[in-house]
Amino acid sequence: MTQYNNDIDIHVDNEIYECIDPNSPKSFFLFAGAGSGKTKTLINVLSRFKEQHGANFKFRNKKIAIITYTNAAADEITRRLEHNSIFSVSTIHSFSWDLIKNFTPDIKVWINNNLIVEIADLEEQQSKSRGVNKTSIGRAKKIESKRERLASLSKIKKFIYNPNGDNITKDSLNHSEVISITANFIKSKTLFKQILLNKFPVILIDESQDTKKELIDALFELQNQYKEKLSLGLFGDTMQRIYVDGKENLGVGLPADWIQPAKKMNHRSKKRIIDLINKIRSEIDGQEQLPRTEKTDGVVRLFAVSRAKNKSEVEKLICQKMKECTDDEKWENDDTDVMTLTLEHHMAARRMGFSTFFDPLYAVDKIKTSLLDGTSTSINLFSKIVLPLYQAHIKNNKFEIANIVKKHSELVNKQALLKEENKLSTFHSTNEKVNELLSLWIEGNQPTLLEILEKINEANLFKTPSTLKLVLARTGAEVIENEEELDEDGDILGAWEVALTAKFSEIIEYSKYINEESTFGTHQGVKGLEFDRVMVIIDDEESKGFMFSYDKLFGIKPLTSTDQKNIDEGKETGIDRTLRLFYVACSRAKESLAIVSYTDTPEELKKNIINYGWFIDNEVEIIK
Numbered sequence: 208m209t210q211y212n213n214d215i216d217i218h219v220d221n222e223i224y225e226c227i228d229p230n231s232p233k234s235f236f237l238f239a240g241a242g243s244g245k246t247k248t249l250i251n252v253l254s255r256f257k258e259q260h261g262a263n264f265k266f267r268n269k270k271i272a273i274i275t276y277t278n279a280a281a282d283e284i285t286r287r288l289e290h291n292s293i294f295s296v297s298t299i300h301s302f303s304w305d306l307i308k309n310f311t312p313d314i315k316v317w318i319n320n321n322l323i324v325e326i327a328d329l330e331e332q333q334s335k336s337r338g339v340n341k342t343s344i345g346r347a348k349k350i351e352s353k354r355e356r357l358a359s360l361s362k363i364k365k366f367i368y369n370p371n372g373d374n375i376t377k378d379s380l381n382h383s384e385v386i387s388i389t390a391n392f393i394k395s396k397t398l399f400k401q402i403l404l405n406k407f408p409v410i411l412i413d414e415s416q417d418t419k420k421e422l423i424d425a426l427f428e429l430q431n432q433y434k435e436k437l438s439l440g441l442f443g444d445t446m447q448r449i450y451v452d453g454k455e456n457l458g459v460g461l462p463a464d465w466i467q468p469a470k471k472m473n474h475r476s477k478k479r480i481i482d483l484i485n486k487i488r489s490e491i492d493g494q495e496q497l498p499r500t501e502k503t504d505g506v507v508r509l510f511a512v513s514r515a516k517n518k519s520e521v522e523k524l525i526c527q528k529m530k531e532c533t534d535d536e537k538w539e540n541d542d543t544d545v546m547t548l549t550l551e552h553h554m555a556a557r558r559m560g561f562s563t564f565f566d567p568l569y570a571v572d573k574i575k576t577s578l579l580d581g582t583s584t585s586i587n588l589f590s591k592i593v594l595p596l597y598q599a600h601i602k603n604n605k606f607e608i609a610n611i612v613k614k615h616s617e618l619v620n621k622q623a624l625l626k627e628e629n630k631l632s633t634f635h636s637t638n639e640k641v642n643e644l645l646s647l648w649i650e651g652n653q654p655t656l657l658e659i660l661e662k663i664n665e666a667n668l669f670k671t672p673s674t675l676k677l678v679l680a681r682t683g684a685e686v687i688e689n690e691e692e693l694d695e696d697g698d699i700l701g702a703w704e705v706a707l708t709a710k711f712s713e714i715i716e717y718s719k720y721i722n723e724e725s726t727f728g729t730h731q732g733v734k735g736l737e738f739d740r741v742m743v744i745i746d747d748e749e750s751k752g753f754m755f756s757y758d759k760l761f762g763i764k765p766l767t768s769t770d771q772k773n774i775d776e777g778k779e780t781g782i783d784r785t786l787r788l789f790y791v792a793c794s795r796a797k798e799s800l801a802i803v804s805y806t807d808t809p810e811e812l813k814k815n816i817i818n819y820g821w822f823i824d825n826e827v828e829i830i831k
């Protein structure tokens with residue numbers, strides 16, 4: 208074997224650094240495998256840039272735009288760049304909104320034209336629809352709501368948009384509109400282009416394989432037009448493209464003057480894990496990575512488990528088996544040291560025990576986003592007010608309880624107290640109400656969310672969000688005076704009715720999960736992250752999704768005629784997507800990796816996976 212050292216890729220940092228030289232900008236495409244240090248290169252190069260050009264950039268009010276895939280990644284990069292103001296690190300949605308938000312009249316024109324096209328499309332579909340059915344009723348509703356939006360457009364003075372929220376009010380833009388408008392302005396408006404180029408002579412995009420293709424195309428066009436003014440840098444890995452809106456074949460046919468450095472090393476994982484991900488990747492592009500010279504060993508195991516087994520028992524047993532074969536005690540350590548990756552959030556909810564609360568709400572599209580990013584006032588009543596109150600209560604921290612009540616209760620806020628003559632009695636009565644609420648937990652009792660909500664609402668201790676008021680009205684616990692409020696979506700209320708039957712302990716687990724304080728994540732959500740020990744859970748039946756099929760990937764379920772047609776036409780299939788997702792999930796592991804695949808045919812799974820050359824016989828265990 209050829210000798211190499213750990214610095215074989217060090218030249219890449221220099222090449223990228225030269226590209227972002229403000230005096231001779233060049234564009235580049237750094238696509239390399241998992242753990243190859245793309246993020247590290249980004250940070251290294253920008254830190255060097257700050258030293259050399261930082262003062263000048265600050266003086267001329269210029270910035271480098273760094274676009275990341277998630278808020279968490281943006282925060283992490285900002286931190287590693289020491290919050291320096293010459294760097295503007297944000298997600299694609301925040302970046303786009305910042306660019307367009309002051310162009311209200313232009314946005315209005317765009318929305319107007321777009322609505323006209325959308326309505327015409329829907330009307331055409333409606334005219335072809337046979338009779339009245341669920342789809343046609345839904346479509347009629349959509350047409351009506353779009354017409355209303357069109358009619359109210361002239362009244363809007365300013366659009367609003369929350370990159371992390373659901374954006375359901377009439378004056379708000381939705382996520383895809385923000386992206387399309389930005390792409391359109393970049394392509395068509397000279398003034399807009401000038402502002403963008405002046406402010407951001409360097410635009411770097413991390414995880415660009417998953418960045419909205421519309422925007423990538425617009426930025427490519429811009430760079431092509433203004434080569435001497437813009438350095439566009441794309442970081443990514445085609446093998447890690449897991450969302451459908453990313454641009455396929457990104458990098459194919461790049462202009463000849465783009466710099467395309469290559470990285471050969473994986474700095475993250477131990478050798479056995481790298482061998483596995485090299486094999487998984489081999490059919491796609493054959494790119495092979497080398498381990499660092501000191502990372503010689505590493506353990507991978509695949510457990511083919513019969514679907515009839517009790518999952519929580521099996522997963523515990525597997526941790527024990529992993530401890531034995533890795534000689535690593537932490538595999539069995541009160542579950543804090545193993546990162547478990549499920550395909551869908553509801554699988555994590557089930558394992559962590561917060562499904563009664565989570566599943567019904569997650570099934571409603573309109574509240575899905577806010578359930579995951581913590582922007583729903585209804586959820587926040589439990590997770591951001593009652594939960595801290597409960598935590599202060601169990602710590603017997605009276606001071607903290609008083610603080611929380613002061614911050615959130617209208618009974619004792621400044622205005623209420625100003626009006627109140629007998630302030631002391633207000634404090635006393637509020638205190639009684641708080642104690643009454645906390646008495647729900649007496650003697651280890653775990654109240655349901657409905658019990659908590661009823662207590663809060665009765666005592667008017669905290670403001671009951673309007674959705675929850677309507678749910679209480681449906682359960683007969685509240686009378687609604689304002690009929691208009693009843694216009695809330697029936698699906699949302701129905702979902703909340705079920706969610707409120709959950710015990711409060713579910714909120715504790717749910718909060719840990721969404722605040723990333725648990726040891727659970729999804730195959731997709733952990734992109735860019737790394738963990739010492741990883742357990743990948745695979746079960747198509749439990750995940751209920753249609754985007755991915757591990758059963759097909761592992762050769763257990765036959766391909767459909769559509770799959771075959773797509774393969775014959777050279778189009779992407781669900782199997783390709785699943786293979787890439789599998790690559791992302793496996794490549795998070797640094798030391799050891801356990802894959803737990805639930806199946807109806809464990810023997811067949813074992814045979815196939817060994818035939819693929821991904822595992823050898825003693826790395827695959829059947830559990831029936």
Ligand SMILES: Nc1ncnc2c1ncn2[C@@H]1O[C@H](COP(=O)(O)OP(=O)(O)OP(=O)(O)O)[C@@H](O)[C@H]1O
Pocket residue numbers: 239240241242243244245246247248444447474475734735736737794
């Ligand atoms: N040159 C290097 N020397 C030592 N460690 C490195 C080097 N480059 C990267 N690493 C380490 O390797 C790990 C992976 O690096 P990084 O996250 O930058 O990779 P990546 O290419 O962005 O990965 P992915 O595509 O999988 O998200 C990190 O722990 C990082 O600190």
